Amino acid sequence: NTMMLSTERAIIHQYVEYQKKNKKNIQKVLILGTGSVAKQFIDSIDKQLVDVVGLIGKKTCDKGKELFGYKILGCYSDLADVVHINYIDELVIALPAKYFGELEDVITRCDREGIPVRIVSPFFKNLISKSRTEIVYGLPNIIFLPVDRNDLELVIKRVIDILFSFICLFVLSPFFIIIAILVKLGSSGPVFYKWKILGLNKRPLTSYKF
Secondary structure, three states, X not given: OHHHHHHHHHHHHHHHHHHHHHOOOOEEEEEEOOOHXXXXXXXXXXXXXXXXXXXXXXXXXXXXXXXXXEEEEEOHHHHHHHXXXXXXXXXXXXXXXXXXXXXXXXXXXXXXXXXXXXXXXXXXXXXXXXXXXXXXXXXXXXXXXXOOOOHXXXXXXXXXXXXXXXXXXXXXXXXXXXHHHHHHHHOOOOOOEEEEEEOHHHOEEEEEEO
16 A cells, blocks of 8 residues: 555665665676767766776777776776676676677676676667566577566466456355346346457457356
């Protein structure tokens, strides 16, 4: 309810303010990218919670120079050395979508080092769908969903729906029998009216009513 949501938000706000004040759990991130996407990310982050260690250029870069207030620590080829020298919690890839095909080696390196990778791109700016990754037939897939779906939750919901429907049918069956008799006495047509409704993913389902 509204009271619980307000309380939850207040607690989260107080926790975040406490983290800022005491400088705890500050995320150290390394940004791969030196263009406008990287600048937008830097401008958007809370500097009290996120510490940008530096930037990594694409293929050619001005190592040692400063950009957007942070030093360029190297290029793609220097990534392994940079993460060994600097402690980082996360690599943020801030590049346009056209460069995604060149990131396999970078992501593989981070996977070996145990470093999480976050991708920030204008490609996602108009996507309000939930997303998840899957391996289908050995190929990686990104799936965009209108709502966030959890397979286990869907199974549990299905089981609960069936059980609840069965209980309701059992309890209300005497009333349904009476209604069916009254309908039959007052009409020469069928007891039940069959019609189509839209179910999950807009699939048509057959429904029955008196």
